[in-house]
Amino acid sequence: MAKTAVSSSEQPYPNPCFYRSDAQHRSVQTTVFCDFDGPIVDVSDRYYSTYQQGLSEVKSIYEAEGEILPLVMLSKAQFWQMKQERTPDPEIALRSGLRGQQIERFLQRVRQIVNQPDLLHRDQLQPGVRWALSLLQARGMRLVLVTLRCQQQAESILQHYGLIQFFSEIYGSDNQQAAYFNQADHKTQLLKTAIASWQSSVRFPEAASAWMIGDTEADILAGQATDIPTIALTCGIRSQNYLQRFQPTHIHADLVAATHYLVKTQAIAA
Structure with missing residues (x-):
């Protein structure tokens, strides 16, 4: 897997669609794996x-x-x-x-x-996303984007909105149709790769925690397959009633609500 350090003015995503920032965040103990379409972008x-x-x-x-x-x-x-x-x-x-x-x-x-x-161009940033990402980062949480969206599309949108600096790593697809078909096994494989990198980067893996945030059954099933708790969001392409069938750890309205919950959970743990 290619790993590329990027400057603030240029963020290439080499095949097979992996990005890592210069910062390693080895002292971070909480990592948030987040989907793109739905939690970040309204499609x-x-x-x-x-x-x-x-x-x-x-x-x-x-x-x-x-x-x-x-x-x-x-x-x-x-x-x-x-x-x-x-x-x-x-x-x-x-x-x-x-x-x-x-x-x-x-x-x-x-x-x-x-x-x-x-x-x-009709894709729009979800309300409050910049605030949510800023708060998660300010509270020392490591943000990793795991998406079935084509990496070039995700890169373009993140650069457009000035959000790319919030993510320490980005895992995407090289297939433009992957996000549309939303296959759970594909999402699970991406998440497994991201988790392997996370476990190798933290200083004390046994004390580290992680969450998976997404808006579809693929996100929930991927989190469950990798034994990390899941937060399902209802602001995307699945309703609360539908998401409940897959028994996510928590369900929230959007990334802002999920961020409030994670910050509160972090404070209680501390």
């Missing part, structure tokens, strides 16, 4: 815009062939509620009026455009 506008564009393009294709599709465009609230309950994409297409081969053409188009630059 709801991009996903809904992808849905709208895909549906409109499929409608135009069939109209050009002489077939009028009686489509029903879901509102963003309807669409996002279905995503949060993990309604399968073919079911979303079906409820939008597509049938048979139309659904597959729609799904193919969605996969093609979801990561296009003209849609990526």
